[in-house]
Amino acid sequence: MAVLSACDKVVAKAKVIASKMLEVPPEEVEFGGGVFQAKGSESPGKTIQEIALAAFAAHDLPDGAEPSLDSDATFDPQNFSFPHGTHLCATEVDSETGQVKIRSYVAVDDVGRVVNPAIVEGQVHGGIAQGLGQALYEEAVYDEDGNLLTTTMADYLLPSAADLPVFVTGRTETPSTTNPLGVKGVGEAGTIASTPAVVNAIVDALRPAGVRDVTMPCSPERVWRAIREGTAR
Amino acid sequence: MIPARFGYVRPASLADAVAALASSGEEANVIAGGQSLIPLLRLRLADPGLLVDIGKLAELRGVLDEGATLRIGALTTHYELVNEPQIREHCGLIAEAAATVADPAVRHRGTIGGSLAHADAAGDLPAVAVALGATLLARGPSGDREIPAADFFVDYLTTTLSSDEIVTGVRVPKLGPGWGYRYEKFQRTAQAWAIVGVAAAVRRDNGQVAEARVGLTNMGLVPVRASAVEAAARRTPATADSLRRAASHAGEAAQPPTDLHGSAEYRRHLARVLTGRALAAAAGL
Numbered sequence: 001m002a003v004l005s006a007c008d009k010v011v012a013k014a015k016v017i018a019s020k021m022l023e024v025p026p027e028e029v030e031f032g033g034g035v036f037q038a039k040g041s042e043s044p045g046k047t048i049q050e051i052a053l054a055a056f057a058a059h060d061l062p063d064g065a066e067p068s069l070d071s072d073a074t075f076d077p078q079n080f081s082f083p084h085g086t087h088l089c090a091t092e093v094d095s096e097t098g099q100v101k102i103r104s105y106v107a108v109d110d111v112g113r114v115v116n117p118a119i120v121e122g123q124v125h126g127g128i129a130q131g132l133g134q135a136l137y138e139e140a141v142y143d144e145d146g147n148l149l150t151t152t153m154a155d156y157l158l159p160s161a162a163d164l165p166v167f168v169t170g171r172t173e174t175p176s177t178t179n180p181l182g183v184k185g186v187g188e189a190g191t192i193a194s195t196p197a198v199v200n201a202i203v204d205a206l207r208p209a210g211v212r213d214v215t216m217p218c219s220p221e222r223v224w225r226a227i228r229e230g231t232a233r
Numbered sequence: 234m235i236p237a238r239f240g241y242v243r244p245a246s247l248a249d250a251v252a253a254l255a256s257s258g259e260e261a262n263v264i265a266g267g268q269s270l271i272p273l274l275r276l277r278l279a280d281p282g283l284l285v286d287i288g289k290l291a292e293l294r295g296v297l298d299e300g301a302t303l304r305i306g307a308l309t310t311h312y313e314l315v316n317e318p319q320i321r322e323h324c325g326l327i328a329e330a331a332a333t334v335a336d337p338a339v340r341h342r343g344t345i346g347g348s349l350a351h352a353d354a355a356g357d358l359p360a361v362a363v364a365l366g367a368t369l370l371a372r373g374p375s376g377d378r379e380i381p382a383a384d385f386f387v388d389y390l391t392t393t394l395s396s397d398e399i400v401t402g403v404r405v406p407k408l409g410p411g412w413g414y415r416y417e418k419f420q421r422t423a424q425a426w427a428i429v430g431v432a433a434a435v436r437r438d439n440g441q442v443a444e445a446r447v448g449l450t451n452m453g454l455v456p457v458r459a460s461a462v463e464a465a466a467r468r469t470p471a472t473a474d475s476l477r478r479a480a481s482h483a484g485e486a487a488q489p490p491t492d493l494h495g496s497a498e499y500r501r502h503l504a505r506v507l508t509g510r511a512l513a514a515a516a517g518l
């Protein structure tokens with residue numbers, strides 16, 4: 001939203017410069033497709049690049065026009081936006097070893113209007129991997145004297161691509177009503193949803209063994225102990 | 234981290250390499266692929282005064298068919314162990330275990346000689362060498378020496394090699410007709426070390442287990458030969474149940490470590506489960 005607002009300011013500045021080049025008042029300048037044009041005119045108009053060069057050269061600017069096209073803006077939302085979604089995880093647990101394998105992962109998110117699909121997809125994939133890492137691998141372990149023991153990536157585990165399933169992702173696109181673009185956030189869609197999805201899938205798989213909870217990260221040994229304690233109960 | 238300062242020589246022959254080690258005393262390390270030693274240098278867990286680089290010595294390369302055994306040159310990389318037709322045909326357990334080592338970049342540089350001489354009980358090949366009854370071949374100032382794998386590993390990262398000896402190769406008995414094998418590696422992430430690994434080979438004869446060989450990875454300071462399992466499996470029916478019973482002896486005498494990835498108790502349990510699975514797969518079940 002701040003980007004949109006900053007862009008609007010740039011266009012407004014550019015219209016003042018374009019109006020002199022097009023020899024019409026600023027309110028009669030239209031902008032679209034990267035081109036500034038006088039209303040109703042058939043001429044080629046002036047591209048944003050031409051306006052930018054004129055602003056930079058700054059030798060014949062209208063009175064009061066700044067010799068630049070930069071701007072900044074801060075967005076103060078009138079209300080929250082509410083991204084939402086559903087993540088489903090299917091796990092297979094080796095009941096003898098406690099090893100967890102993720103068989104499939106399906107995520108459908110609604111992050112409002114999507115401006116850049118590749119970024120949205122990347123955020124969801126990366127977020128799922130991060131949340132799954134919390135569920136299965138990541139743990140900062142200290143000894144009794146407070147020394148950190150997990151000091152290398154061989155000790156503090158993270159999932160690599162080889163440890164992850166192929167994610168199935170989908171979207172619904174419900175525009176937010178609290179901002180002009182209709183956008184919502186996507187940054188934490190994957191991280192928030194995937195951790196409980198993975199752990200709940202493990203607990204669900206182990207329900208017949210009497211398991212009601214497994215402490216994160218669900219390492220093979222923790223899962224194995226949970227199965228032993230559940231079965232003994 | 235940056236390693237401490239060290240000297241470096243790359244001898245032109247094996248004889249020169251042995252001479253370089255002999256003249257430098259205790260402080261020299263042999264380097265080939267560097268996949269274990271360089272991390273130790275960077276962590277400053279190793280601080281040799283001199284590195285003797287044998288990585289270019291052609292005489293340490295190649296696989297030789299000796300009839301009942303294969304002689305595998307020390308510089309044979311994990312990648313070559315996985316792909317070399319003679320090894321796949323006669324020593325498939327080595328190929329299968331080598332395929333589980335780290336990632337492709339490591340497998341292209343790491344060597345069988347380096348892996349065995351490094352003697353990390355969490356490494357995959359030491360347990361395979363012990364299970365198969367392989368023989369380490371070494372060259373020192375007074376000539377060649379042959380060391381059974383069972384005697385080679387004496388402590389954590391420690392072998393019977395003297396400071397002026399170099400592993401030149403490993404002699405491995407071929408697994409003939411009737412033999413099957415499996416390396417079961419249990420790890421938390423795809424490229425991690427084994428929490429426990431099991432190397433098993435089984436010879437079937439008339440629905441019975443005629444012979445079994447089992448080695449355990451990361452179940453102690455040295456690779457462990459599971460002799461009690463081998464004895465219990467011998468002359469039992471080749472069924473999953475009887476092999477699982479035999480596997481219950483796995484790790485009996487072992488002193489597995491407790492670390493961030495598993496307690497000793499859990500490792501003992503894993504050794505039994507994985508040995509049962511490895512034996513069953515090796516028996517073709």
